[in-house]
Amino acid sequence: MPTAPPRMATAAVYEAPNTPFVLKQFPLRPVRRDEVLVRVSMSTICRSDIHSYEGRRPNPCPGILGHEIIGVIAAIGEDIERDMRGDSLKIGDRITWSEYFFEGQCYYREVHDMPQKCQGLRKYGHDLAAEDPHFLGGFAEYCYILPGTWILKLPPDLSDEEATPLNCGVATMAAVTEAAAISLGDNVVIQGLGLLGLYGAAMAKARGARCVIGLDAVPSRLKVASKFGVDHAIDISCGGAQSVVTQIRTALPA
Numbered sequence: 532m533p534t535a536p537p538r539m540a541t542a543a544v545y546e547a548p549n550t551p552f553v554l555k556q557f558p559l560r561p562v563r564r565d566e567v568l569v570r571v572s573m574s575t576i577c578r579s580d581i582h583s584y585e586g587r588r589p590n591p592c593p594g595i596l597g598h599e600i601i602g603v604i605a606a607i608g609e610d611i612e613r614d615m616r617g618d619s620l621k622i623g624d625r626i627t628w629s630e631y632f633f634e635g636q637c638y639y640r641e642v643h644d645m646p647q648k649c650q651g652l653r654k655y656g657h658d659l660a661a662e663d664p665h666f667l668g669g670f671a672e673y674c675y676i677l678p679g680t681w682i683l684k685l686p687p688d689l690s691d692e693e694a695t696p697l698n699c700g701v702a703t704m705a706a707v708t709e710a711a712a713i714s715l716g717d718n719v720v721i722q723g724l725g726l727l728g729l730y731g732a733a734m735a736k737a738r739g740a741r742c743v744i745g746l747d748a749v750p751s752r753l754k755v756a757s758k759f760g761v762d763h764a765i766d767i768s769c770g771g772a773q774s775v776v777t778q779i780r781t782a783l784p785a
């Protein structure tokens with residue numbers, strides 16, 4: 532059970548692209564009735580955090596990066612009783628939450644079931660650290676969870692390392708493999724064996740894919756691909772497009 536939150540906490544603040552983070556303290560205030568305060572246990576460095584850091588993606592400064600975050604509830608508002616699946620929530624529970632939040636009605640959510648496209652949407656790891664409640668990113672000791680966020684209590688059999696990428700990388704590829712309707716006996720080609728591609732390979736296999744072919748040009752990625760269910764890892768750095776097509780056709784089961 533965590534102790535009561537302190538009055539101040541530390542964040543690694545992103546002040547400008549390509550400059551070192553600066554450790555800064557901000558006040559922690561009591562949660563409002565529809566908020567949760569989380570003591571951050573782990574946050575990944577997602578590729579989009581690197582894009583923000585390198586200045587290739589607009590991100591408010593000063594800000595706190597990190598949006599694949601898990602943590603333990605340190606304080607919980609009286610209106611928050613259950614997570615998105617109906618499990619009860621209390622101080623001390625280990626949770627993950629959606630990387631974006633949006634309050635109110637929205638055309639994209641109500642009509643297209645795409646809440647992630649709502650106008651005015653805000654994202655954890657993409658907000659100003661200078662303004663209340665300061666802590667809205669993973670590279671900090673605490674993070675506030677604001678209204679319009681989906682919260683999920685984590686089962687104890689998932690390690691922190693397994694659970695932390697769930698809300699971005701894993702969720703992305705769960706959506707992709709569902710949209711692709713991969714099913715028993717399918718053959719699947721995945722272009723790019725970064726983290727998303729590797730998750731996709733594992734999920735394709737879990738959905739019953741017969742043969743998963745992965746394409747990449749990075750030797751270290753090609754090397755680990757088989758651990759994630761890739762049956763044939765094809766190096767696209769040598770030979771042209773036609774050569775890749777021929778290698779895919781050759782790799783496909785008869």
Ligand SMILES: [Zn+2]
Pocket residue numbers: 577578579580598599699700
């Ligand atoms: Zn991400």
